[in-house]
Amino acid sequence: MSALLSVRGLSAGYGGPPIIEDVSFDVEENEIAVILGPNGAGKSTVLKTIFALTSVTGGAIDFHGTSLVGRKTSTLVTIGISAVPQSRNIFPHLSVDENLDVGTYAAPPADPAATRENVLELFPDLRAKLKQPAGELSGGQRQMVALGRALMCEPKLMLLDEPTAGLSPAYLERIFDLLLDIRKTGVTILLVEQNARQALQIADHGHVLVNGRNFASGTGKALLADENVRRSFLGGAAA
Amino acid sequence: MTELSGLFFYLVSVLIAGGIYALLCLALNIQWGMGGLFNAGIVGFFAIGAYTSAILTTPETAKHLGGFELPIFAGLIGAAIIAGVTGWAVARICVRLKSDYLAMASIGIAEILRLVIVNESWLTNGSLGISGIPRPFGEYTAGRPADLVFLAYVWLIVLIVYLVATRLYNSPWGRSLRAIRDNEASAAAAGKNVERFRTQTFVIGCAFMGVAGALSAHYFRFLSPSATDPLLVTFLVWVMLMAGGSGNNRGAIVGALGIWALWSVTEIFTNRLPPEWATRSSFIRMLLVGLLLQYVLQKFRAGILPEKSPPLHFEDEAERPAPEK
Amino acid sequence: MIDFINFYLFPALAIGSVYALGAVGISMIFGILRFAHFAHGDLMTLGAYGVLAAAAVLPFNSVLLLPFGIVLAIVAALLVDKIFYQPLRQLPTIYTVISSFGVALIFRSLVQLVWGSQNQVYGSGGVRPPLIFFDAIRVSALHVQAIVATAVIALCLHFFLSRTKTGRSMRAVSDDPELAQVAGLDTEKVVRWTWIIGAALAAVAGLFAGMDTSAHPNLGWNLLLPMFAAAILGGIGKPMGAMAGGFIIGLAEELSSYPWIGDQALISPSYKTAVAFVIMIVLLIVRPQGLFKGRLL
Amino acid sequence: MIRLEGICVDFGGLRAIDHVSFDVGAGAITGLIGPNGAGKTTAFNVIAGAVRPTAGRVLFDGEDITGLKPYQRAQRGLARTFQIPHEFYRLTVLENLMAAASAPEGENVFNVVFRRRSFGAEERAIYDHARETIRFLELDHVRDEKAGNLSGGQKKLVELGRALMRDPKIILLDEIGAGINRTLLSKLADKISALNEEKGLTFCLIEHDLDYVSRLCSHVLVMAQGELLTEGTVDAVRNDERVIEAYFGGGKYEAHL
Amino acid sequence: DDTKVGVLMDITGPIASFIPPLQNAANLAVKQVNDQGGLLDGKAVAIYGDTTGSAQGAVDAAQKLANVENVPIVMGALMSGTTIAAAEAVFIPSGIVQISPTATSPAMTDMKDNDLVYRIVPSDNFQGQVLAQMVLDQGIEKVAVTYVNNDYGVGIGQTFMDAYRAAGGEIVAEVKHEEKKNSYRSELATLAKGGADHLVVIAYAGDSGGKIVKQSIEGGLFSNFVGTDGLRDELLIKDVGAEALKTSFFSSPTSPADNPAQKTLHDAFNAEYGEGADKAFVDQTYDATFLTLLAIEKAGSADRGAMAAALRDVASSPGEKVGPGEWAKAKALLKEGKDIDYDGAGGSYNFDANGDVSGLIGKFVVDGDGYKQIAIFE
Ligand SMILES: Nc1ncnc2c1ncn2[C@@H]1O[C@H](COP(=O)(O)OP(=O)(O)OP(=O)(O)O)[C@@H](O)[C@H]1O
Ligand SMILES: Nc1ncnc2c1ncn2[C@@H]1O[C@H](COP(=O)(O)OP(=O)(O)OP(=O)(O)O)[C@@H](O)[C@H]1O
């Protein structure tokens, strides 16, 4: 069976010199894949490129066997991909409720009310803030709103750029549990993480990116065990 | 021969007007290009400068305030001071406003100033205007050659303002100003007194706009509210700066000259249209100007000379790391 | 008192509805495309002339011919957006502002080229006898039409913005266009609708302004600044606020010269326009988000 | 060095901080932890002057600075970073750092236009300091890149760099670690300790990674729901029931450094 | 060889709506010249300059006329502000003669112009004074006055009020108003307070003047109006109807009562363009253009230095009379070395030392679709 998402020899950039070059990896259906790497390695750029937010200069991206290159971002949501960017990921002047609502416009879920309820279940902190403009939330609360919005359209594949950045340990745990949970419902997840150790513990596969190129790939466990990876990217010495 | 000398004097006139616009553009570049202050009321400060200098340098008349008969240079200084002080007062009220809001406020203030100029005849002789405004060295020159003297005068001032603007831009002051432009909160966290910087910027820019106004009053020798058309002052100057490249002083001058030449020269061509078009040629010209403006905007996205960070003079070039990849 | 109603209040409401209709478009464009649309007044002019052109061939009341003006304004708006504004979207908005200024010149000179620069009146012109209520209140029929039409439009607009998906997407796009795209919203469609609504309302405003006096190429341009003031007053990106702002500016301008104290005009009518700006500036300073809590730029 | 006394902050109807008092000791590295929305960033904003408290006082070196503007506090030696990066996006990385430095001579308009020699030495020193900081933050290769084009983590590093450029007495670090690669983060920790030990620089940092906090901080403040829950040494706090309940989850995922 | 004459007009900008008939008038003069033997030994070519209604634009357009097009003489501009700016900054230094058909600012009288700047309308001072007399002669001793806040309105308005008061009239209300507003009802309410029956409106029909008349009729505030040449426009009749203007009268610079020249021009104009001969300032624009052409023909060359003398010569007596459209005749007479005296549609122009004319002011009332002159004041 071919992978759900297959990235082959991908090069992309922001108009200047290419930021990522010849990047390849596969994400199987129903798995959690994580991209790791130092700051500025091009992790976010990979996600943005898949989501048609940067210009592809070479290579192929296939989703369900059809090419995504050249598609408009807004149509990707309708085929079941949703994304949470690293920064600027909430609508600051819309209320939390409206932020969640926006998630349903492009690809309405079967039962919006139930989906919303599920999301609020996940992030009970948000209940008290439903009417508040999202721009007035704390850093962590914003992160919850952003994830909530992406979940509202019941996606097949989620692209998450550092979903746990700024979340407290309890929430970090909750998010990772959540990722495991939604994977059970048939959702595939590709995420970028700097909380790499924890991420690798739940990830089926990890891909390390350095200087815009593939550096290492493997199962989560294998990468955790790899001394070299550990020293260079996971913050040094043994666990 | 007369053809040639005619063209020469036309060129001189384009350069005089272009020089005055260059001043306005440099002033706007200080406010917008460095300071991010969206001043859409340029014409107000221009008018203040023009009227100040006109009132200071004209002979006594019963029609309006005046009779000081000061030398022209004093008129320019006066224009700079009064325009600067007005700028300071405006800045006191408005400088906290964010970009587009400042634009709206400054349009409003310019419009109010225009109404004052038109209505307060004791001060400005209202819509009848101030006549008999002298030119520098007017006693010694006459006729068309006088324009040459004025040309030199204008560009001398452009040069001075350019030097000042460049020094401002290349300095730590300019750097902090650009930082404030990009992010106020974090500039404040870095100890920058945002309001003070912005007020300084606004005042300096307004003073230079006043000087430009003064020069044009002396150029026209006559000043009436018809010289304070926002279309030809505020908007055209914005177009010039965006076309030339905001954040770049040389770009400001290039933009001023280029757009003014474009504006002026188009008429020569539309005048050459066949006679059936004669009554419409002016509108064809406006259309042409509108279209050319679009062309310039699309073609030079970041202006003809885009903003670039000032050089660090003491830097050893060899130290500069080659960009990776 | 009757004087107040006849000569101050109703004219103020009428001019207020023109401002209101124009300001809605300005506010929406400001909110969604994030730039001050300087060609909006000239879009109004186009609308007014569209009706005029239709009236030259069709023997109907001008108000019935409004669709022609609306279509002309919409087509013009969509075209300039496609050709001129869209390529500049990635740049700082000041470029689009300048571009819209050029578009204003283009619109105006086209109107002048096609229809000439002279004033033109709708229908047979002539003095229209006012409607008289209670023997004392004299209101121009046109003013009543304008005020009623504006109220109806306000209701429809409110429904559109709060109930339809496109209307609600507008708020998201206006908040953060990039993220809206990431959330799968078709930003270009939202932009298109913004132009359609903005231009249609501009055409209505243009027609009322033109019928109130006469149509001329500078019709809309002359109204632009007070409409900006109205949009700001209402709070950027708040169409309903802009409506209210339009009425407030109209009322303030006209009522400022009412002899509130003694029997001299409170403010010399020559400073009438200044009143709108003073209000705007004061508001900007004490409440920059506008009366209705619009976006802070 | 910093002392909050009875601080309350209200946003509309919401009380984000409720009568909080604490001390940040001079020469120490103090941690501020707590669940999301606890009011940590707001507390920093109160200290830095970006948010005005509804009640209470802020003391800095014993002096009441409650009425001072952010820039005045910065000029007295208080530096802070922002949780969401606030870079000068059209300035290069080098300029970002240099712009953050204080340059009293070079920021004087008169000097700039008429006495250009007056700030040459000052500028040189700022430049050298910026170069050194950039090298340390491993940002050399993007030194001349516009800061707006950096990656999320790089922006955070610039954020830190700007604070270091201030030569402050105290630095408030708001989740500097979120989004920073762990290897680099651990180097940053070394640097922070070094600055603290060698120059006696005071730090107060918000961080969610408790291992990181424990590595650096002698003293930890815990906030929850706008109140100061408890304070003490890392170990004491770690074992506090209330803290565990409010803050930690089940500790399922291992994150030891 | 063709000879260029400059035509400087405020084509775009605030008075754009006045311009089309005036351009026609200027073109008509040039066309007649070319149809009837041409100018000197070639054709006449009108070179337009557009002041855009602003001082900057006026000076720029004037520079092009003076330097690029090298014209010897210029007709224009129309607004006083642009006329003076162009003259001061360009035409006087370049030694070019300028005739404005409409600039009425008193400031032009004592300009140091080396005898280069002329106009063929009386200064505002004159029309204002005459209007005061006209109103008093009608037996109206109490009026309300409103004038537009530009050089035209302020110029005439102030002199009118001074003269009217000096002669015993009472001004019960006075409001200066801004151009380009949509509603003047609040101004009108103020004006009506004074209780006068007559409203003196010094403004343009195409702009505030027309709106003021219309809105005061609609509001039932005034029904008797006294207007100046700016208001005396067919547009006004079209806009408010002849019926409503029955009791109103207007002043306007004019020519002697039995001036056949005006009819000649209007016939020729309407034959050429179908309509518009009665528009404000058409006569003056035509005459000014015709005079520039005559001056060149008289001087025998396009030499700038010779224009002033030639202009004075062809405009004033003694000499054989020529009128509008009579180019062939004029050309023949000049060829014979005879002196000519142009009497135009707007009257006979005799320039005084300042380049001003005294002129006549006519009193007009509405008659059908147009205006009828019923008296002449000197
Ligand atoms: N400008 C504001 N207007 C209204 N409420 C606000 C504002 N800023 C913060 N809040 C609220 O105040 C509370 C505290 O926010 P704060 O940003 O201080 O939290 P925090 O402790 O820094 O959390 P995190 O770890 O998620 O960054 C939150 O509930 C937030 O929603
Ligand atoms: N809009 C942009 N324009 C130009 N260059 C950019 C832009 N965004 C990112 N870059 C450059 O691309 C490189 C990779 O950035 P990217 O955001 O993909 O990094 P990342 O791996 O996500 O890092 P981080 O962990 O810090 O988020 C960086 O060096 C950055 O300078």
Ligand SMILES: [Mg+2]
């Ligand atoms: Mg990233």
Ligand SMILES: [Mg+2]
């Ligand atoms: Mg926080």
